[in-house]
Amino acid sequence: MALVVICGQPCSGKSKAALSLSEALSESVSESESKRTVKIISETDFHLDRNQSYANMPNEKNLRGVLRSEVDRSLTKDNIVIVDSLNSIKGYRYELWCLARAAGIRYCVLFCDVEETHCRKWNEERRERGEASYDDKIFDDLSSRFERPDRRNRWDSPLFELWPHKDGVEKSSAAINDAVLYLTKKVDSKTRDVKILQPTIATQSGKFSEANSLYELDRATQEVINALVEAQSLALGGRLNGVSVGQGLPTVNILRSVGLPELRRLRRTFIKLTGQTSLSGRPPPSDADSAKRMFVDYLNRELGTH
Numbered sequence: 001m002a003l004v005v006i007c008g009q010p011c012s013g014k015s016k017a018a019l020s021l022s023e024a025l026s027e028s029v030s031e032s033e034s035k036r037t038v039k040i041i042s043e044t045d046f047h048l049d050r051n052q053s054y055a056n057m058p059n060e061k062n063l064r065g066v067l068r069s070e071v072d073r074s075l076t077k078d079n080i081v082i083v084d085s086l087n088s089i090k091g092y093r094y095e096l097w098c099l100a101r102a103a104g105i106r107y108c109v110l111f112c113d114v115e116e117t118h119c120r121k122w123n124e125e126r127r128e129r130g131e132a133s134y135d136d137k138i139f140d141d142l143s144s145r146f147e148r149p150d151r152r153n154r155w156d157s158p159l160f161e162l163w164p165h166k167d168g169v170e171k172s173s174a175a176i177n178d179a180v181l182y183l184t185k186k187v188d189s190k191t192r193d194v195k196i197l198q199p200t201i202a203t204q205s206g207k208f209s210e211a212n213s214l215y216e217l218d219r220a221t222q223e224v225i226n227a228l229v230e231a232q233s234l235a236l237g238g239r240l241n242g243v244s245v246g247q248g249l250p251t252v253n254i255l256r257s258v259g260l261p262e263l264r265r266l267r268r269t270f271i272k273l274t275g276q277t278s279l280s281g282r283p284p285p286s287d288a289d290s291a292k293r294m295f296v297d298y299l300n301r302e303l304g305t306h
């Protein structure tokens, strides 16, 4: 039914927010919606120690991989899944958004906006009470790498903002109320303010094996670029529609001439988002057709023809 990504600095009140949202959602269930369930997926479910999980990049990628798989397994038409983790890397939020899109459900981000100094103080207080907390080194590292959500990104939208330090967090907080309304609103063909993500061919494609994945991704996307450059030069600047990049693959639909620098930029961004920079540990597609399909889908969306 929906995926909610909680996002915020370390020790910014994310778990409190996840719990408040879960309670508010459960209370909003009417008789007719009794099938609906709310599930929180958090690092503590896997008995993972914060300082171990974020000690180095391989551990961090592993943690994100574990959480992402659990999200992927949990998304259904009837439940609302809340991911209670830092979710501070933009590329990772994009991946979660892709999972929601592949599942054809609604999506939103709930952001705990707390200044780093307050988070640090809360973390120190937690440590003094003998509760699990971040070591200073880990806290500094995570907080310096935090990528603030931006509602202009599809994967950060809609964005509901909480200010736990200023206002506290309750199940009646305004942002929680707004999120509940958004997540539970009945939609029909006239509804404009609720977006149910639609799966595309690319997001429906199967699972990929890790072997040779980066190499395949690099090569496959280059082949798509080559095909486009060639097709554009043959069309001599004329309108191009339905450029084939291989049998059984979707076509690229460009309504304007797109130069090589722009194509190269799009390719670089795509590779980055697909995980080549290993932001989340998810392997990029390992077979050429999957990689091409994803890239064509990305180009069609970015060039505004979808």
Ligand SMILES: Nc1ncnc2c1ncn2[C@@H]1O[C@H](COP(=O)(O)OP(=O)(O)OP(=O)(O)O)[C@@H](O)[C@H]1O
Residues within 6 Å of the ligand: 008, 009, 010, 011, 012, 013, 014, 015, 016, 017, 050, 122, 123, 125, 126, 164, 165, 167, 168, 169
């Ligand atoms: N609104 C608040 N006012 C005062 N203190 C708070 C508030 N929210 C959280 N804290 C303090 O911060 C601690 C951590 O809260 P919480 O577990 O919700 O944060 P978190 O962002 O989920 O942490 P982590 O990054 O470790 O998962 C709490 O134990 C509490 O001491």
